[in-house]
Amino acid sequence: MxxxxxxxxxxxxxxxxxxxxxxxxxxxxxxxxxxxxHAEDIEGERKRRMNAEQITQKTTLMEYLRLCHEHLFEPISIETNKTFLPKELL
Structure with a gap:
């Protein structure tokens, strides 16, 4: 060679x-x-599962009381611009 x-x-x-x-x-x-x-798919599935669990999770007494307190003591605002009112109220 x-x-x-x-x-x-x-x-x-x-x-x-x-x-x-x-x-x-x-x-x-x-x-x-x-x-x-694959890692992103697993993370997305984990987040969807956690969201579903939060939606279906029963409310505890403390959560219920806290939410009631928050909504009862929110300031109330009154709309004074009559253009936003429904016709039935005018």
């Missing part, structure tokens, strides 16, 4: 190595994107 043949083989193998490294990088990036998407 001549030195030109060896150089040609080395060039071919280097090219194949570069291509394999590129495929490996692309696969690694794709795997990372999939991992991130």
């Amino acid at each position: 001549s030195s030109n043949d060896l150089e040609g083989l080395i060039t071919v193998y280097r090219q194949r190595l570069k291509e394999a490294e590129q495929r490996l990088r692309q696969q690694t990036e794709e795997n990372e994107r999939e991992r991130q998407k």
Whole structure:
């Protein structure tokens, strides 16, 4: 085998190595994107589950009393601009 043949083989193998490294990088990036998407999906599902639990959770006596207190002692505002009143009240 001549030195030109060896150089040609080395060039071919280097090219194949570069291509394999590129495929490996692309696969690694794709795997990372999939991992991130999966983590986001899990986090979204966890948030939806927590929201559903909060909606269906029974109100405790202390929560009920606190909410009553907040609403009973809110300042009342009266609209004085008659253009916002329904026609039935005019």
